[in-house]
Amino acid sequence: MASARDCPCCSGLPYTQCCAPYHRGEREAPDAVTLMRSRFAAYARKESAYVLRTLHPDHEDRKRPEAEVLREIRDATSTLKFMRLDVLDHDGPDAGGFWHVLFHARVFEKGQDRSFVELSEFAHDGVGIRYRSGEQVAAAKVAEPKGLTIGAFRETFSTR
Template structure:
């Protein structure tokens, strides 16, 4: 597997960007390095957020479900666009708000704290995931800027999020 970013020793010992409280080495790095699959959709969401934070575009591509719209596009173009996005953003935290799983499908509601040139670009997203037989994969999501949501994030549930997404 070709990686865009190989974590250095110092990166591995730092707290994981996903906010789990564990070191990156103990948390998301094994997924990024291909040593293991995320055990559930929440873990995949955490590992994808961490991949944005550390610049691992190859992992982001690998964990897209084959049904994701970007899978119909040129892989190299998608990776270039991801690199530009990652370069312009600072990833300041992830908060999992709610999740549901039924068999091989799952939904995860989360708050991503992201800044671009000092401007808060944080958003709440309801993401859908499917297990493809090998691991959990990101299918699609509905994102709403944090500023448009009038309740504290920890009061949001998947059911309540739909009232803001309409």
């Protein structure tokens, strides 16, 4: 059973030795999987500034006022409980310089299951790897998330 000191990214490490240094800006995530895990932990811990800081300049929210985006992140996470993260598949960088991470996030809101599977895209912005975009599907629509691959997700759910 996880303790209150365990990192919300489900690495099994204490938060102070896992995602905290990224959240505090002491270092950059070394790869897309680590960045994705640290973003999940940031949502779980209501670290909205980190969520914003790790958006790629091409992300649509970067074109909006920072205060507005931060408020939306805080509002969106205020009633959510981020229970578990499972990384299902990852690749990259591809020829375009993009990394992809497929994950299953178990999230609940006032007892309602809001879990989802997402295929996220990441790119380097000159400072570090950043979140560019993602395609989400309600976890209830995925028969067995554990065996899902990036290719199978694209074939079945992708709109791009």
